[in-house]
Amino acid sequence: MKIIVGEGSCGIAAGAEKVYSAIEKQLKKTGAKAQLGITGCLGMCWLEPLVDIYDDSGALHRLVKVKESDAEKIAAAANGDICAVAQLEIDPEDAKFLEQQTRIALRNCGICDPMSIDAYIERGGYGAIKKALTEMTPEGVIEEIKISGLAGRGGAGFPTWFKWNAARTAMGADKHLICNADEGDPGAFMDRAVIESDPHTLIEGMLIGAYAIGASEMIVYVRAEYPLAVVRLKKAIEDARARGFLGKNIMGSSFDCDMRIKMGAGAFVCGEETALIESLEGKRGMPRLKPPFPAQSGYKNEPSNINNVETFANVAWIIENGGEAFSALGTPDSKGTKVFALTGKIKRGGLVEIPMGKTLREVIFDIGGGIKGGKRFKAVQMGGPSGGCIPEALLDTVIDYKKLAATGAIMGSGGMVVMDEDTCMVGMAKFFLDFTAKESCGKCVHCRLGTKRMQEILSRIADGEGKDGDVELLLELCAAIKDGALCGLGQTAPNPVLTTIKYFRDEYDAHISEKKCPAHSCTALLRYTIDPDQCRGCTLCAKKCPVGAISGELKSAHAIDTEKCIKCGQCKSVCRFGAVFVE
Amino acid sequence: MPDQKGIQNDLSRLDPVFAEYEGVYGSLISILQEAQEIYGFLPDDVLARIAEKTGNSIAQVRGVATFYAQFRFAPSGKYLFQLCCGTACHVNGSRALLDVLESELSLTDGNTTPDGLFTLNEVACLGCCSLSPVVMVNGEVHSSMTPEKLRALIKELSSQG
Numbered sequence: 224m225k226i227i228v229g230e231g232s233c234g235i236a237a238g239a240e241k242v243y244s245a246i247e248k249q250l251k252k253t254g255a256k257a258q259l260g261i262t263g264c265l266g267m268c269w270l271e272p273l274v275d276i277y278d279d280s281g282a283l284h285r286l287v288k289v290k291e292s293d294a295e296k297i298a299a300a301a302n303g304d305i306c307a308v309a310q311l312e313i314d315p316e317d318a319k320f321l322e323q324q325t326r327i328a329l330r331n332c333g334i335c336d337p338m339s340i341d342a343y344i345e346r347g348g349y350g351a352i353k354k355a356l357t358e359m360t361p362e363g364v365i366e367e368i369k370i371s372g373l374a375g376r377g378g379a380g381f382p383t384w385f386k387w388n389a390a391r392t393a394m395g396a397d398k399h400l401i402c403n404a405d406e407g408d409p410g411a412f413m414d415r416a417v418i419e420s421d422p423h424t425l426i427e428g429m430l431i432g433a434y435a436i437g438a439s440e441m442i443v444y445v446r447a448e449y450p451l452a453v454v455r456l457k458k459a460i461e462d463a464r465a466r467g468f469l470g471k472n473i474m475g476s477s478f479d480c481d482m483r484i485k486m487g488a489g490a491f492v493c494g495e496e497t498a499l500i501e502s503l504e505g506k507r508g509m510p511r512l513k514p515p516f517p518a519q520s521g522y523k524n525e526p527s528n529i530n531n532v533e534t535f536a537n538v539a540w541i542i543e544n545g546g547e548a549f550s551a552l553g554t555p556d557s558k559g560t561k562v563f564a565l566t567g568k569i570k571r572g573g574l575v576e577i578p579m580g581k582t583l584r585e586v587i588f589d590i591g592g593g594i595k596g597g598k599r600f601k602a603v604q605m606g607g608p609s610g611g612c613i614p615e616a617l618l619d620t621v622i623d624y625k626k627l628a629a630t631g632a633i634m635g636s637g638g639m640v641v642m643d644e645d646t647c648m649v650g651m652a653k654f655f656l657d658f659t660a661k662e663s664c665g666k667c668v669h670c671r672l673g674t675k676r677m678q679e680i681l682s683r684i685a686d687g688e689g690k691d692g693d694v695e696l697l698l699e700l701c702a703a704i705k706d707g708a709l710c711g712l713g714q715t716a717p718n719p720v721l722t723t724i725k726y727f728r729d730e731y732d733a734h735i736s737e738k739k740c741p742a743h744s745c746t747a748l749l750r751y752t753i754d755p756d757q758c759r760g761c762t763l764c765a766k767k768c769p770v771g772a773i774s775g776e777l778k779s780a781h782a783i784d785t786e787k788c789i790k791c792g793q794c795k796s797v798c799r800f801g802a803v804f805v806e
Numbered sequence: 807m808p809d810q811k812g813i814q815n816d817l818s819r820l821d822p823v824f825a826e827y828e829g830v831y832g833s834l835i836s837i838l839q840e841a842q843e844i845y846g847f848l849p850d851d852v853l854a855r856i857a858e859k860t861g862n863s864i865a866q867v868r869g870v871a872t873f874y875a876q877f878r879f880a881p882s883g884k885y886l887f888q889l890c891c892g893t894a895c896h897v898n899g900s901r902a903l904l905d906v907l908e909s910e911l912s913l914t915d916g917n918t919t920p921d922g923l924f925t926l927n928e929v930a931c932l933g934c935c936s937l938s939p940v941v942m943v944n945g946e947v948h949s950s951m952t953p954e955k956l957r958a959l960i961k962e963l964s965s966q967g
Contacts, residue, residue, distance in 0.1 A: 236934050236947035268936030409892030412933035447839075447876050448932055450945070488835050489875030491930060505834035507873040523831065566894035566935035573936050604893060640893045640935075654896055658930065664873075769909070791905070 224257040224301055226250075229273040229333055231264025231419050232412075232451050237271035238291070245294035246274070255301035263420020263455075265333025266574025267320060270313065273333075278305055285318070286311040316592075317571065323590050325552065326576045327560050328376075328413075328536035332420035337455050340462040343423040349468055351539035352430045356476045359542075361391060364435040368538070370546030372558030377403055377494070377531030378606065378635045379711070380557075380624045386528055389518035390436040393526035398438040400429055401522065401529040403499055404445040404452070407491035408607030409658065411638035413562040414532035416574055418445070418452035421536070422459035426482065428535030430473070431542055433480045436528050441480060444499055446487040456484060491608075491662035495710045496529040497521075498664065509666045510710035531636070533562055553579035557623040561634070567604075567641035570595045575639075577622070584618040587641055598643040602726070606635025608655045608662075609715030611722030612648060631722040633715070647744035648727040649734050653681035655719040659712065670713030673704035677720060686747040689735035694724060743805050749790045750806050755780035757802035764794035764803065817855045819844050824859050834860055838871050847878040875929070882925040883918045885963050888942040892931030895938040899952075903939055904928070906953045910960055923964065 228234075228243045247259055265273060270287035274297065277283055286297070286308055299307035326332075335342035343349070355364050369384035390398060402425065406414040418425060429441045445453055460482050463469045471479045485503055487493055493502045497511035500522050521527025537559060541549050550558040557579035563586065566572045570592030577586065583603060587593065594600050602612040611632030613620065620626055627634050642651070660674040677700050680693055701717035708714045724731060733739045740748040753764070753773075760778040765771075772788045775781030783794070795803040823840045827833040837860065841852050848871055857867040871877045887907065891900050907913045907926055918925040934940045937949030941956065948959065 232932075232947065233934050233937055233949075236937055236940070236949040271937070406933070407930065409896075409931035410894045410935050411931070412935055415933040448929065486836070486839060487874075488839060488877065489929075490873060502835065503832055505832035505836075505870065507870055564935060566938065567897045572894075607893070638893065638935075640897055642897055646897060654893070662930075791909075 224279055225275075225277040226257050226259050226297060226301065227262045227275040227277075227336075228259075229263070229265055229271065229275070230261045231333075231416055232449075233264060233268045234271045234273065235451070239272040241291050242272045242274065242289050242294070245291040246297050249294040249298035250301060253298045253302055255298050257301035260336050261338070262334060263332050263337045264416040264574070265321070266329060266416060266576075267317070267333075267571075268573035269571050270317060274311075276300060276305075276308065284308060285313040287313050287317070320571050320573070320575075320590055320592075324576050325560050325578050327540050327549070328417065328424075328533050328562050329421075329574060329576045330540065331424060332416055332574075335421070337420050337422060338458055340423060340459065340466060343421070347543065348423050348539070349427055351542040352427050352434070352468070353474055355431050355434055355542055356474055356478055361435045361437065364431060364542065365391065367542060367546040368435070371537075371541045371549035372546075372553070373534065373537055373541060373549065374557070374624065375531060376533035376537070376561065376636070378408075378609065378633065380634060383530060383534055386518060386530070387432060387435050389516065390438075390526050390528040393519050395526045397440075397523075397525050398436055399522045399525060399527040400433040400436060400438040400441045401499070401503070401527055402429055402441070402443040402532060402535060403494060403496065403529050404443050404449070404532050405487050405494040405499060406446060406449075406532070406636065407494040407662075408609075408636045408638045410566055410604070410640045411564050411607060411636045413564050413574060413637050415449050415452055417532050417536050418449070419455050422452075422456045423463065424536050424539055425456070425532060426459060426463050426469070428538035429482065430468070430480060431538050432528065432530065432535065434478055436526075438528070439480050441482040442503060442522070443482065443484050444487060444493070444503060445484060447489050453484060453486065460484070490664075491658070492664045492710070492712050495712060498710065499529065500527065507664070509664045510712075512709065533637070554621065554623045556625045557634075561622065561637060563637045563639045565591050565639045565641070567639075568594050568596070568598065568643040568646070569641045579623055581622055582619050583613065583622065586622070586639070587618070591641070594641065594643050596643075598645065600641070601644050601646055602642045602648065602651075604632075604640040604642065604651065604719075605638065606633040606715075606718070607638045608659050609633060609711065609718055610635045610638075611718045612642070612651060612726065613722070614726040616726075631718065631725055633718065645742055645744065647685075647740050647742040648723045648730045649681065649685055649740070650742075650744050652720045652723045653678070653685050656681050656716070659716040663712065663716075667707070667709040667713060669704045669707035670709065670716065673700055673708070673713070674716050676700060677704075677717070681720070684731065684734045685740075685745045687734070687738045687745075689731075689738075691735065693735055694728070694731050698724065739806075746790045750785060751783050751788055751790060751792075751794065752785075752804050752806070753781050753783055753794075754802050754804060755782075757800050759800050759802070761799070763797050763799070767793045767797045769793065813849065815845060815849050815851050817851065820852065820855055820859075834862070834867070834870055835874070838867075838877060842877060847881050875927075880918070881922075883923050885924050886944055887913075887924060887926045888929045888932070889926060890930075890932045890934070890938070890940045890942070891928045892935065892938075894935035895931075895940055898938040900939040902953050903941065903951055903956050906956045906960075910957060923967070924960075
């Protein structure tokens with residue numbers, strides 16, 4: 224019998240390490256014969272901590288929301304009484320979340336032990352790089368990637384084979400293959416899951432890429448906020464080196480290549496490839512003008528190729544199974560699968576990998592289970608701060624690079640944040656501009672000043688100080704910034720503003736003309752009142768109010784002085800009679 | 807020479823770092839990261855020493871250090887609260903958590919409480935979006951936070967001192 228505890232960052236945050244220790248203790252105490260191990264992130268985050276039990280017949284029992292106190296039941300199961308854990312087993316409705324997915328990039332995540340190179344090899348790992356080194360030429364590898372139709376999964380969607388070929392044919396003896404593991408998009412954690420759960424797939428994918436372009440050095444640029452990913456990747460690199468999969472004469476071939484990790488230091492702009500290179504060189508992460516492109520002049524001004532983690536995570540599978548197997552999935556313009564981080568006001572939040580071509584509705588409602596708390600869907604934000612908000616009317620949009628771009632949003636890295644009726648879209652636009660204005664590197668005027676001005680206008684609107692003409696001014700700024708910004712951060716910063724104006728203009732108008740927030744979210748526009756018919760005069764709210772804005776006699780209806788009210792909401796949260804209203 | 811607080815930092819603690827990165831191209835950020843691990847933040851005299859040993863001007867070193875959000879130029883409190891303000895956490899109520907920190911501790915982004923116990927950094931995204939809203943305290947992730955849970959946590963940590 225095998226007992227496997229899911230230990231990705233989410234699992235650990237939910238208490239998985241404590242669950243593991245409790246199970247270990249109970250197994251020892253009862254003398255049960257079972258192998259206890261760990262795995263990475265399965266991507267069913269709303270059910271963490273997860274424990275998979277493979278009984279003696281090999282059947283899987285997936286236990287969810289496991290607590291330390293459940294360890295006794297698990298030990299009992301290990302001692303022969305599998306029924307002891309029946310209550311913890313996954314609901315078949317929840318299990319459909321995974322059943323509806325097609326996992327290529329995530330094929331090993333949550334299944335094998337991320338700290339074991341043997342577990343990876345048992346599942347066919349390092350077979351693809353062996354095939355590439357012994358049976359294929361670098362040109363042949365690039366051709367296979369071309370057939371697959373693999374496009375950059377970091378957000379730009381650029382054909383991977385093209386970039387590899389450009390680096391391959393560039394002049395220069397020293398070439399560098401770089402993995403962009405900066406994953407700065409708030410709401411995106413696909414890359415974190417891959418590195419924590421299947422670090423060897425990244426190493427193998429990069430080795431194939433390095434062989435293809437002729438690089439002898441591979442660098443993984445990981446953001447500072449992913450300490451567990453760094454620990455697991457470091458171990459994987461050491462193990463790979465010990466097996467002769469990294470270093471000189473890999474697998475007995477004439478191919479030399481090694482790998483190192485470079486930590487980011489907290490700068491969203493370093494997700495842009497030229498800014499990333501500047502950061503690798505120990506400088507401020509300020510983007511460079513392109514051309515020249517990194518393929519010609521990148522790290523140390525030498526030919527370099529940068530790809531995202533998820534892009535590399537597909538490569539070994541493609542080489543093993545053939546490019547055609549990958550391009551058989553997806554749409555004519557978007558081949559293969561894509562991993563999405565489904566979060567926000569969703570019932571089942573986690574990682575979803577599906578072939579391109581499914582609709583947003585299928586992902587959010589069929590797989591994600593729809594909106595939690597019985598609320599109404601309002602919008603889905605795709606592509607992080609570079610993306611846009613897609614309304615209900617467009618839920619049948621097919622997931623495809625071109626079709627999503629037509630809505631004004633982008634595929635992006637895969638962050639999908641679902642919003643409901645309580646989300647203010649003006650507030651969301653302001654949220655994204657707060658982010659991009661702060662993260663702007665400052666190099667070019669359009670982004671540096673443009674994002675600041677947009678942020679100021681949106682703040683005024685959210686604070687009830689919007690003026691006629693503000694929306695038009697925002698649109699004018701958006702056009703100018705898109706046109707003049709040096710890099711992708713600036714060029715796409717207007718997207719959240721453009722899409723929220725396009726699809727939620729009425730909310731902007733309400734904020735500006737009526738000084739009202741339809742979603743009752745923008746604090747400055749809220750008005751707290753007490754319904755005299757509901758109020759019992761218990762005085763609890765008056766006592767709780769931090770600014771003494773509520774007056775009233777005991778057992779008489781109370782009233783709020785809206786001039787003094789700071790809209791903290793404490794009165795509403797303490798009222799037991801539902802007498803406090805927000806509008 | 808002492809740093810901005812008049813403290814004489816033991817700069818010899820940097821020597822192993824300089825040895826490790828001797829001749830390594832583009833290692834300034836890595837050196838700054840290791841220096842912050844040693845001293846808890848980047849004091850002026852440490853920056854000056856790094857400038858001297860890496861052949862950069864102090865302005866160049868400060869220019870790089872101030873670009874990145876990870877670097878601190880003042881000691882942080884005993885408990886470093888990194889409150890995630892990413893999209894999913896925002897949608898699921900990170901604002902309410904910020905309000906708690908402001909009302910209970912008068913604590914805002916980038917600052918430390920006068921008693922030196924708590925520092926707050928608003929961070930962009932910790933990648934635990936399905937468990938939002940999330941607060942990381944000294945590297946430990948606290949998930950599915952509510953204002954009540956946060957108040958209880960502050961109380962617990964305050965009593966520990």
